[in-house]
Amino acid sequence: MTWDNRIKEESSLLIALLIRLRHPDIDLDASGEVALGFKTVPHFSCTKRDKGTQDNQKEARSMSSKKKRAAIDLSLEAERRRPEEGGGGSDREASDGAAAAAEEDGDVKQREGPKEETGGEEEKVVEVVVDQGEDGSNEEIKYRTQQAEMIEEDKQPAAAANVDDDGGDSDGAGASAEEKHMVTEATGGEGDDGGDSRTPMAQDELSEMQEEMERMKEENRMLRRVVDKTVRDYYELQMKLAAYQQQPAAADEPKETEVFLSLGATAAASAGCGGGFPEAKSKEQAAWRRRSVGSDDSDDGKEDLGLSLSLGASSSYDDDQKAVEARPHDVDGAAAAAMIGGDGSRPAPRGYALLESSKVQGGAAPAAGELAAAGGIASQSVNPANRKTRVSVRVRCQGPTMNDGCQWRKYGQKVAKGNPCPRAYYRCTVAPGCPVRKQVQRCLEDMSILVTTYEGTHNHPLPVGATAMASTTSAAATFMLLSSTTSSSSVSDASAAPSSSYLSPYLLNSASPLLMPGATGGGGGMQHLNLFGNSPSSSSLLAPQAPGSSKYPWSPNHPPLAGAGGNKRPFWSAGGDGDKPAPAALAENVGAVMSDPNKFSAAIAAAINNFMGKDGESSSGKSSSKWGVVESLPPHE
DNA sequence: CGGCTTTGACCGGCGC
DNA sequence: GCGCCGGTCAAAGCCG
Numbered sequence: 001m002t003w004d005n006r007i008k009e010e011s012s013l014l015i016a017l018l019i020r021l022r023h024p025d026i027d028l029d030a031s032g033e034v035a036l037g038f039k040t041v042p043h044f045s046c047t048k049r050d051k052g053t054q055d056n057q058k059e060a061r062s063m064s065s066k067k068k069r070a071a072i073d074l075s076l077e078a079e080r081r082r083p084e085e086g087g088g089g090s091d092r093e094a095s096d097g098a099a100a101a102a103e104e105d106g107d108v109k110q111r112e113g114p115k116e117e118t119g120g121e122e123e124k125v126v127e128v129v130v131d132q133g134e135d136g137s138n139e140e141i142k143y144r145t146q147q148a149e150m151i152e153e154d155k156q157p158a159a160a161a162n163v164d165d166d167g168g169d170s171d172g173a174g175a176s177a178e179e180k181h182m183v184t185e186a187t188g189g190e191g192d193d194g195g196d197s198r199t200p201m202a203q204d205e206l207s208e209m210q211e212e213m214e215r216m217k218e219e220n221r222m223l224r225r226v227v228d229k230t231v232r233d234y235y236e237l238q239m240k241l242a243a244y245q246q247q248p249a250a251a252d253e254p255k256e257t258e259v260f261l262s263l264g265a266t267a268a269a270s271a272g273c274g275g276g277f278p279e280a281k282s283k284e285q286a287a288w289r290r291r292s293v294g295s296d297d298s299d300d301g302k303e304d305l306g307l308s309l310s311l312g313a314s315s316s317y318d319d320d321q322k323a324v325e326a327r328p329h330d331v332d333g334a335a336a337a338a339m340i341g342g343d344g345s346r347p348a349p350r351g352y353a354l355l356e357s358s359k360v361q362g363g364a365a366p367a368a369g370e371l372a373a374a375g376g377i378a379s380q381s382v383n384p385a386n387r388k389t390r391v392s393v394r395v396r397c398q399g400p401t402m403n404d405g406c407q408w409r410k411y412g413q414k415v416a417k418g419n420p421c422p423r424a425y426y427r428c429t430v431a432p433g434c435p436v437r438k439q440v441q442r443c444l445e446d447m448s449i450l451v452t453t454y455e456g457t458h459n460h461p462l463p464v465g466a467t468a469m470a471s472t473t474s475a476a477a478t479f480m481l482l483s484s485t486t487s488s489s490s491v492s493d494a495s496a497a498p499s500s501s502y503l504s505p506y507l508l509n510s511a512s513p514l515l516m517p518g519a520t521g522g523g524g525g526m527q528h529l530n531l532f533g534n535s536p537s538s539s540s541l542l543a544p545q546a547p548g549s550s551k552y553p554w555s556p557n558h559p560p561l562a563g564a565g566g567n568k569r570p571f572w573s574a575g576g577d578g579d580k581p582a583p584a585a586l587a588e589n590v591g592a593v594m595s596d597p598n599k600f601s602a603a604i605a606a607a608i609n610n611f612m613g614k615d616g617e618s619s620s621g622k623s624s625s626k627w628g629v630v631e632s633l634p635p636h637e
Numbered sequence: 638c639g640g641c642t643t644t645g646a647c648c649g650g651c652g653c
Numbered sequence: 654g655c656g657c658c659g660g661t662c663a664a665a666g667c668c669g
Contacts, residue, residue: 410642412661425660429640439660 392453394443401440402450405463406430408438419444431460 395402401424408426416423421442428436436456443449 409640411663413643414659414661417658423659437660 390453390455392451395450395452396448397450398448402452416441428458434459
């Protein structure tokens with residue numbers, strides 16, 4: 001098994017483990033497919049429990065048999081809808097898109113599904129499917145967090161015994177669909193006869209099934225051991241990380257740092273697309289970007305929807321660190337790919353968003369700008385130097401702009417030297433006097449990539465959609481600042497949580513010492529965070545949202561409840577209420593995502609949204625700038 | 638009519 | 654000091 005494969009596998013296991021930690025009710029079986037369901041995730045709904053779902057799952061299963069990989073099923077709910085409303089048109093659409101993605105990537109499936117529900121409250125679930133089986137043994141592990149009582153089934157043929165009845169209608173069908181299928185096969189046409197008159201053949205099958213089950217149990221034990229080991233490694237790494245954070249960073253001086261947020265990966269594109277970045281971009285940075293991003297190319301899973309967030313301080317790079325730095329990225333990429341992408345046969349990823357932040361000195365405005373504001377992260381406290389930070393986001397997007405959830409007004413356009421593509425200048429119009437600006441420019445080498453650079457700090461609450469994105473990036477920036485400024489003591493509580501949570505995913509992902517103190521050279525170096533699956537904690541970045549003031553349309557108190565047709569509302573926008581502050585403790589952070597599905601969903605949704613260029617693609621021309629955003633957003637002051 | 642985009646002009650920083 | 658370049662301003666026009 002290759003290192004990457006190893007990482008992928010461990011990542012999958014870790015995720016499952018984390019989920020389980022947060023959701024004791026979840027049952028872990030070693031059998032092939034891991035399905036994680038989160039309740040009450042506003043915009044993520046569980047996989048459809050209908051035929052469509054079954055098909056998708058079958059699809060996934062078939063894919064899994066080819067090689068080890070992790071598939072994540074994300075059910076994105078474009079809008080809140082009644083539980084009963086099963087698959088609306090939008091769902092269908094989303095699911096189709098997801099299916100297409102799945103087919104292409106082989107590993108990623110996104111689909112919207114009607115939440116199945118039990119009560120009248122929306123119960124949406126994110127189902128993460130991780131197929132472990134590679135040898136056709138169908139070894140699958142299925143985790144489910146559907147209701148309070150988890151339902152989880154063994155998909156083994158043997159499991160057929162318990163087959164469907166999970167009792168709950170809620171969990172029902174979809175998940176059990178496969179089982180049923182298997183059972184059907186196992187029991188073969190004996191249905192009519194009633195079972196008593198079993199043929200020898202049937203008995204043989206039964207015995208085979210039992211053997212299979214035994215075998216699966218054994219595998220299960222093995223997997224558990226692996227998980228245990230991984231967990232131990234994880235904690236070890238966390239300890240190391242903590243130690244690392246304690247170390248004074250050499251980067252006290254204002255230096256340029258970068259924060260990368262990548263959605264999917266496209267190395268080639270990212271490497272060359274510096275056009276949108278301010279002059280601050282140095283060759284060194286470019287080189288770093290190449291290394292970090294480019295590394296994805298070599299991975300197997302490079303393509304994809306993988307969302308990863310990496311932070312790094314360019315100032316700290318040393319040539320001799322390249323190897324080490326590159327490694328982390330590779331791993332991350334691999335992990336991301338594992339979770340999402342899949343075959344990795346394609347070097348050119350399609351969804352790729354790169355978030356980059358460079359500090360620019362002199363700015364009175366505290367860094368992380370909108371991101372921080374949105375996320376509720378005290379970027380200011382994190383950035384004692386009052387350095388002004390720019391955050392660039394790269395997104396593969398067909399439209400003129402990417403929908404980040406904010407409202408912008410274009411105030412200028414210029415053709416920057418070196419890039420024939422005009423650079424557009426936008427100003428935040430969410431609130432009068434908001435100093436935040438952004439520049440949008442297409443990547444020279446890959447026109448499909450949009451480079452958006454944000455600057456400044458919002459002086460108003462952000463729409464939820466913007467928050468998701470913003471908080472993510474801000475957290476990245478915060479972390480970046482953190483690492484460059486030294487001790488965590490200087491970091492406020494608010495920022496501390498995010499930072500730690502950021503790390504968790506990273507470690508989680510790799511399950512290997514990616515973030516070694518020595519590797520980063522104290523203060524510098526980079527950290528890579530994965531927003532997808534394996535880095536649930538990233539979601540914790542979404543700052544806790546307090547009730548917004550009624551002054552703003554997106555106030556939680558006035559949920560727009562836009563339908564599928566509610567184009568003005570970013571599909572990722574979520575209720576946003578009920579969020580609770582992310583725990584500061586590392587241990588807590590480990591499962592941050594699991595603990596707060598809303599956050600998780602928001603982060604993922606935002607990332608995916610960006611990745612898909614949803615708005616951008618659909619909108620054209622002037623309408624593109626009209627991002628109507630509107631959802632709950634807490635005053636982040 | 639208000640809001641937004643377009644687009645040429647203007648301004649300031651920076652390198653030579 | 655000059656020119657280049659990035660960023661911004663503001664008038665004009667467009668659109669809903």
